[in-house]
Amino acid sequence: xxxxxxxxxxxxxxxxxxxxxxxxxxxxxxxxxxxxxxxxxxxxxxxxxxxxxxxxxxxxxxxxxxxxxxxxxxxxxxxxxxxxxxxxxxxxxxxxxxxxxxxxxxxxxxxxxxxxxxxxxxxxxxxxxxxxxxxxxxxxxxxxxxxxxxxxxxxxxxxxxxxxxxxxxxxxxxxxxxxxxxxxxxxxxxxxxxxxxxxxxxxxxxxxxxxxxxxxxxxxxxxxxxxxxxxxxxxxxxxxxxxxxxxxxxxxxxxxxxxxxxxxxxxxxxxxxxxxxxxxxxxxxxxxxxxxxxxxxxxxxxxxxxxxxxxxxx
Amino acid sequence: xxxxxxxxxxxxxxxxxxxxxxxxxxxxxxxxxxxxxxxxxxxxxxxxxxxxxxxxxxxxxxxxxxxxxxxxxxxxxxxxxxxxxxxxxxxxxxxxxxxxxxxxxxxxxxxxxxxxxxxxxxxxxxxxxxxxxxxxxxxxxxxxxxxxxxxxxxxxxxxxxxxxxxxxxxxxxxxxxxxxxxxxxxxxxxxxxxxxxxxxxxxxxxxxxxxxxxxxxxxxxxxxxxxxxxxxxxxxxxxxxxxxxxxxxxxxxxxxxxxxxxxxxxxxxxxxxxxxxxxxxxxxxxxxxxxxxxxxxxxxxxxxxxxxxxxxxxxxxxxxxxxxxxxxxxxxxxxxxxxxxxxxxxxxxxxxxxxxxxxxxxxxxxxxxxxxxxxxxxxxxxxxxxxxxxxxxxxxxxxxxxxxxxxxxxxxxxxxxxxxxxxxxxxxxxxxxxxxxxxxxxxxxxxxxxxxxxxxxxxxxxxxxxxxxxxxxxxxxxxxxxxxxxx
Numbered sequence: 007x008x009x010x011x012x013x014x015x016x017x018x019x020x021x022x023x024x025x026x027x028x029x030x031x032x033x034x035x036x037x038x039x040x041x042x043x044x045x046x047x048x049x050x051x052x053x054x055x056x057x058x059x060x061x062x063x064x065x066x067x068x069x070x071x072x073x074x075x076x077x078x079x080x081x082x083x084x085x086x087x088x089x090x091x092x093x094x095x096x097x098x099x100x101x102x103x104x105x106x107x108x109x110x111x112x113x114x115x116x117x118x119x120x121x122x123x124x125x126x127x128x129x130x131x132x133x134x135x136x137x138x139x140x141x142x143x144x145x146x147x148x149x150x151x152x153x154x155x156x157x158x159x160x161x162x163x164x165x166x167x168x169x170x171x172x173x174x175x176x177x178x179x180x181x182x183x184x185x186x187x188x189x190x191x192x193x194x195x196x197x198x199x200x201x202x203x204x205x206x207x208x209x210x211x212x213x214x215x216x217x218x219x220x221x222x223x224x225x226x227x228x229x230x231x232x233x234x235x236x237x238x239x240x241x242x243x244x245x246x247x248x249x250x251x252x253x254x255x256x257x258x259x260x261x262x263x264x265x266x267x268x269x270x271x272x273x274x275x276x277x278x279x280x281x282x283x284x285x286x287x288x289x290x291x292x293x294x295x296x297x298x299x300x301x302x303x304x305x306x307x308x309x310x311x312x313x314x315x316x317x318x319x320x
Numbered sequence: 321x322x323x324x325x326x327x328x329x330x331x332x333x334x335x336x337x338x339x340x341x342x343x344x345x346x347x348x349x350x351x352x353x354x355x356x357x358x359x360x361x362x363x364x365x366x367x368x369x370x371x372x373x374x375x376x377x378x379x380x381x382x383x384x385x386x387x388x389x390x391x392x393x394x395x396x397x398x399x400x401x402x403x404x405x406x407x408x409x410x411x412x413x414x415x416x417x418x419x420x421x422x423x424x425x426x427x428x429x430x431x432x433x434x435x436x437x438x439x440x441x442x443x444x445x446x447x448x449x450x451x452x453x454x455x456x457x458x459x460x461x462x463x464x465x466x467x468x469x470x471x472x473x474x475x476x477x478x479x480x481x482x483x484x485x486x487x488x489x490x491x492x493x494x495x496x497x498x499x500x501x502x503x504x505x506x507x508x509x510x511x512x513x514x515x516x517x518x519x520x521x522x523x524x525x526x527x528x529x530x531x532x533x534x535x536x537x538x539x540x541x542x543x544x545x546x547x548x549x550x551x552x553x554x555x556x557x558x559x560x561x562x563x564x565x566x567x568x569x570x571x572x573x574x575x576x577x578x579x580x581x582x583x584x585x586x587x588x589x590x591x592x593x594x595x596x597x598x599x600x601x602x603x604x605x606x607x608x609x610x611x612x613x614x615x616x617x618x619x620x621x622x623x624x625x626x627x628x629x630x631x632x633x634x635x636x637x638x639x640x641x642x643x644x645x646x647x648x649x650x651x652x653x654x655x656x657x658x659x660x661x662x663x664x665x666x667x668x669x670x671x672x673x674x675x676x677x678x679x680x681x682x683x684x685x686x687x688x689x690x691x692x693x694x695x696x697x698x699x700x701x702x703x704x705x706x707x708x709x710x711x712x713x714x715x716x717x718x719x720x721x722x723x724x725x726x727x728x729x730x731x732x733x734x735x736x737x738x739x740x741x742x743x744x745x746x747x748x749x750x751x752x753x754x755x756x757x758x759x760x761x762x763x764x765x766x767x768x769x770x771x772x773x774x775x776x777x778x779x780x781x782x783x784x785x786x787x788x789x790x791x792x793x794x795x796x797x798x799x800x801x802x803x804x805x806x807x
Binding site: 007008009010011012099102103105106110113114117118121162166260264265316317320 | 381382383384559564568569571572576577578579580582583593594595596597598
């Protein structure tokens with residue numbers, strides 16, 4: 007397979023994941039906006055925009071944080087290079103680029119979703135239609151992943167695509183956690199004190215983990231359990247541990263196919279072993295924020311090594 | 321249903337523009353080709369057909385069968401309109417056509433070889449040397465070089481037009497890089513999805529094995545005669561090229577890599593592509609980029625599309641480029657006007673398929689005739705393509721003709737002229753029923769040392785505007801599925 011094609015697959019699925027994660031953020035923000043007072047809601051949208059990494063672009067355009075401004079900015083604003091629309095265009099462009107490495111079913115799923123989103127997001131999104139927009143994005147992701155699972159040969163194409171998904175997902179969960187890490191700090195001073203549960207509910211919702219968390223923890227919300235769930239629980243498909251374990255498997259499959267390992271394999275092995283050796287207490291002792299920064303830096307290094315090992319660009 | 325009776329069509333045609341309709345003949349009587357189709361058609365509910373029409377468009381959009389058009393700032397993807405009435409050709413008609421095509425393609429390859437070697441045809445006085453002068457497609461690098469397997473035109477599209485029951489003419493030879501074959505394939509797929517019952521009723525020659533035939537034909541042209549398992553790659557200018565969809569489609573269907581210039585490099589005297597496991601040699605490059613973008617060392621130094629040094633590898637016989645560089649010489653319309661002589665010179669036979677009568681404006685007498693009859697003629701640039709830079713006399717205004725006259729007088733050798741043929745029509749489906757529109761036909765021909773392989777059918781292009789003779793997709797043309805009936 008061509009290095010350029012592998013690059014296309016990898017980024018196609020990174021962008022798809024990003025678009026989906028942005029939709030989840032909006033969903034969580036919407037929920038918060040409905041249940042809280044105006045000041046808290048504004049704070050929530052500020053944090054949603056910050057999580058998306060586009061605070062400067064947003065503030066250059068808007069002086070205040072309101073829901074309708076925020077979701078339009080996140081979904082469709084041309085001033086936002088990370089808008090769902092822009093990312094979906096990148097998904098499709100990369101799919102076109104890697105067209106002969108994906109099945110017709112995957113291509114059609116992506117192409118159809120893109121056409122529907124493009125039409126839907128051609129006009130400003132109102133309070134009445136934002137839920138539908140978000141659902142469309144999630145649906146698009148589900149379709150593409152389903153088509154992958156059901157129609158793709160488990161060869162290098164599949165594993166490059168999946169590597170993109172898992173890498174981006176790990177990054178996203180780490181970023182969401184990092185934006186909110188300060189919320190955990192007061193609770194650490196008072197063991198057993200209850201958290202601002204609705205804030206944490208939002209975090210769990212933005213990684214679609216609220217239901218799973220409740221089932222595992224029987225409704226108990228505290229800092230230790232949340233971090234354990236989002237970082238270390240390898241049953242939860244958006245936890246850091248799950249994503250790194252899956253990424254490690256994708257890279258191992260690529261090494262088998264290519265007959266040799268690269269730098270990326272050493273990095274993921276190292277990062278994953280370190281992660282699985284940690285306990286929640288270790289993480290808090292060393293500082294959650296510091297831990298997350300290190301994790302995101304590792305992630306970036308792994309992505310770079312994959313691109314170099316597999317000659318994405320030259 | 322409001323039957324689209326033959327009489328209605330006749331009425332349409334009397335007031336219209338065609339002399340011969342491929343479904344309703346010259347006098348409104350069904351042709352043999354369409355007898356079975358007509359029975360089926362008369363049983364259809366027109367409302368259902370209209371729904372099918374919309375479905376077809378949806379199908380093309382979903383699968384992304386588009387071509388790119390460049391506007392002011394953003395690239396736009398458009399669909400080539402598809403008409404659901406098939407173009408039908410009988411087995412007997414096809415037999416004659418394919419013999420004529422094979423003869424012509426054989427002659428084209430012999431001609432190209434001769435042009436780049438001893439130029440016997442010029443020495444024999446059958447082709448004036450001046451025809452070759454000023455031909456931009458001529459490549460000095462190809463002189464005295466024979467491509468692997470002796471093949472110049474690995475893929476050829478011969479554009480045919482029809483004027484009567486037995487009258488077919490060659491309008492144009494596309495020896496360089498004929499496009500559109502993906503539409504031939506997708507049109508058939510779409511028809512089979514839309515009207516499965518038609519295909520059980522009528523026996524139609526298959527076209528879907530074209531990619532497999534192409535892969536086999538290209539592999540047979542690899543250096544060393546294609547022993548082992550030659551690596552074939554499709555070279556595209558990239559996703560912004562108007563035909564990118566087709567490039568990706570063919571690569572996918574052939575199981576070949578789709579490469580861009582930046583993926584290729586000369587390594588140890590071979591052309592190699594950058595794979596995730598390092599550089600891997602390529603044996604055959606089916607290139608969909610123009611000659612001048614192949615090798616920045618040899619041709620356009622500013623090109624980022626090409627592969628530096630590829631021409632040296634080529635001349636060393638270590639890679640096959642399909643089609644061979646320099647084959648565009650044969651696409652020139654001045655050369656076209658000599659095709660009857662060319663066919664006879666190399667095959668020793670009379671041409672089975674005639675040319676359209678052509679006046680070369682480089683000749684003084686012809687020019688005088690053309691200038692006197694501009695309003696009745698079609699005038700084309702000798703190097704032009706795509707329906708641009710031409711004059712269709714009968715449908716042009718006086719001003720347009722006067723303006724074209726100036727250009728023609730300034731550079732007569734740049735033009736040829738042809739009579740406006742009374743091109744055949746074929747019905748298209750409209751909201752009001754069937755309506756005749758002009759069509760042409762481009763069959764696709766594969767050439768390898770093993771022989772010439774013609775896929776039965778090809779791409780039918782149709783001028784969707786009533787009365788129009790221009791079938792190019794860039795100018796309002798559409799396509800039809802083309803059926804060759806089995807014996």
